Structure formats: C-alpha cells, structure tokens
Amino acid sequence: MSSAVSFDDHVAIVTGAGGGLGRGYAKLLAARGARVVVNDLRNATAVVEEISSLGGKAVADEHDISTEEGARGVVRTAVEAFGALDAVVNNAGVFPACPFLEMTWEIFDLMQRVHTYGPYFTTRYAWPHLVESGHGRVVMVSAKATLWGETRHLTHYGAAKGAVLGMTRQLAMEGAEHGICVNAVLPSALTSVEHPRARELARRVGADPADREQVVERSTALAAAVVAWLCHPDCAANGEFIRAQVGEVRQVSFSMTHGINDPGLTVEAVRDGFDAILDPTGAAVLAPLWRNQAPL
Ligand SMILES: NC(=O)c1ccc[n+]([C@@H]2O[C@H](COP(=O)([O-])OP(=O)(O)OC[C@H]3O[C@@H](n4cnc5c(N)ncnc54)[C@H](O)[C@@H]3O)[C@@H](O)[C@H]2O)c1
Incomplete structure (x- = not known):
C-alpha cells in the first residue's frame, strides 16, 4: 500500500477559509498535519474551533486580503503563530453577478481586488518565506467562467479569474529557481455559489440535495484532495491548470x-x-x- 500524504511540519495559509471550499481545504490540510492559518472576513474562528476539536492546529485571521495591508497581515499571522510558511491557497472570493450594462466601475473593481489583487498581494508578501521554505507551494484559484463559462453576467469575474491564470504561468517560471511551484485549480463544488447543475452534482457526491450541509461537506472535500496535493512538496507540477469537479480531475490547457x-x-x-x-x-x-x- 502506498504511504499516506502528510503535511507534518508544514504551515499553510488558506484565504477565504471561513466557509465553502476554503474551509474544506483548511480542514484537510490540518487533518494531514499542517498548521493552518484560516483567513476570512467572517467565521474564521468557528473553523479554527472545528479544526482544533478534531485535533488539528490552526489560527484564525480576519484580514481583508483584497488590500495590501490585509494581505501583509495574513502572512504576518502565519509567521508570528507558526514561525514559517510553506504554502498559500489563494481561495477567497466574492460573486456579485451583474449584467454588463449595469456593471459599475465599483462592481468591476471589487472583483479585481478580491480575485486578482488579493492573490497578488498575498503571494507577494508570502514569497520570501516560500523561498526560505525551499519547497514553497502556491495554489491560485481560477474558474471555468474564464474559459467556458455556463453562467451569465460574470464578465468582471471571468476577467479577474483570467488574470489569475496568466499570473500562475508567469510566477511558475520565477518560482522554479527557488523550488516554488505555482499552479491553478478550477474547482466546482456546491457552496454559497449558485450552481446550474446543483441537484445532479449533489447526487454525484452521494448527498441529499436538500441537505445543504452534507452537500457542501462532501463536494468541497473532493476539491480539497486536489488542492492539498498541489500544496505538497512531492508534487512537482508547476504552471498547471487543474480542473477539480466533484471527483473529476483534469488538466485544462x-x-x-x-x-x-x-x-x-x-x-x-x-x-x-x-x-x-x-x-x-x-x-x-x-x-x-x-x-x-x-x-x-
Ligand atoms: N464553488 C464553485 O463551484 C466554484 C467554482 C469556480 C471557482 N470557485 C472559486 O473558489 C473560491 C471559493 O469559492 P466558494 O464557492 O467556496 O465561495 P464562498 O463564498 O463559499 O467562500 C468564499 C469565502 O471568501 C471570503 N472572502 C471574500 N472576500 C474576502 C476578503 N477580501 N478577504 C478574506 N476573505 C474573503 C468570504 O467571506 C467567503 O467565506 C473562490 O475563489 C471562487 O471564485 C468556486
């Protein structure tokens, strides 16, 4: 039997981990031994309590990653609490769908700040620590809305998540000389985001579509398996785009x-x-x- 994947002695930041997919990522990383910074504007402490009750190690952080100060703050939390940093999962997100002609600059800008500037700032301040780690890992989060979206009114979201793909490929090149790998995941799970095929996907993960908690738990756990592997030092993938949809895992190119x-x-x-x-x-x-x- 092959050995289990372990994150003992590793420190990871998961942004937007107070719920949805980020909570699933944080829980799996902590369950496998990582010390995790659970960042979110809301609910971070509850997720930390959940992780602690299961025997894991985590610390809550409530910085707003869409600002430079906030992103610097979440990295500071990791270093102050755990003395190092090995992996960053840039997961935080917002989803105000909006028809193009109703889209004000403020709405467009919010999307860029959270989905593009957030990962840029967070990774920028994490970078020296990832270099020091010797096997730093960055997981960016993109979305199919950028490439083959099936949901309308997400022009601002598609633009921001497209920027993330470009950032991934370029940063992967710069990271290689420091042992840092940068990959992007395109997840699909049933969280706060409305999914056009929600019932079908709920059944696929063996959950009752009416049981929201069960659906979130199971569908996010499947995406978490992919994100956790991309965080692991033994994962040598660099600059890849990986689709993770309720058990289906594919390269996107x-x-x-x-x-x-x-x-x-x-x-x-x-x-x-x-x-x-x-x-x-x-x-x-x-x-x-x-x-x-x-x-x-
Ligand atoms: N759910 C899906 O099927 C799906 C599909 C494609 C991409 N994604 C991406 O996955 C990520 C997570 O999505 P989700 O479905 O879990 O959404 P979610 O709304 O359940 O979770 C996102 C979390 O990010 C937090 N957040 C928002 N702005 C923040 C900020 N400035 N600083 C810190 N935290 C902030 C929110 O409070 C929330 O808890 C997002 O980047 C999203 O674009 C999700």
Missing part, C-alpha cells in the same frame, strides 16, 4: 490551431480561411514553455 500560413495575407484570405483558422483538428496544446513542448 489553452490550445493553438494549425490555422493558415500565408506570407501574402489579405483580408480576403483571412475571410476565406476563417474556418481553417478555427478548425481544432491537430491543434497544439500550449504547455508551459519551459517544458519545451510549445509549438512556437
């Missing part, structure tokens, strides 16, 4: 079609070749360049 190649290109040639430009037959998967697999 960008691809580039074979397209057309015409040195004398005219607008008519683009018009006439557009079907070929879009034709996915033989498309190349755009893996991180450092794997020397990209076709450029």
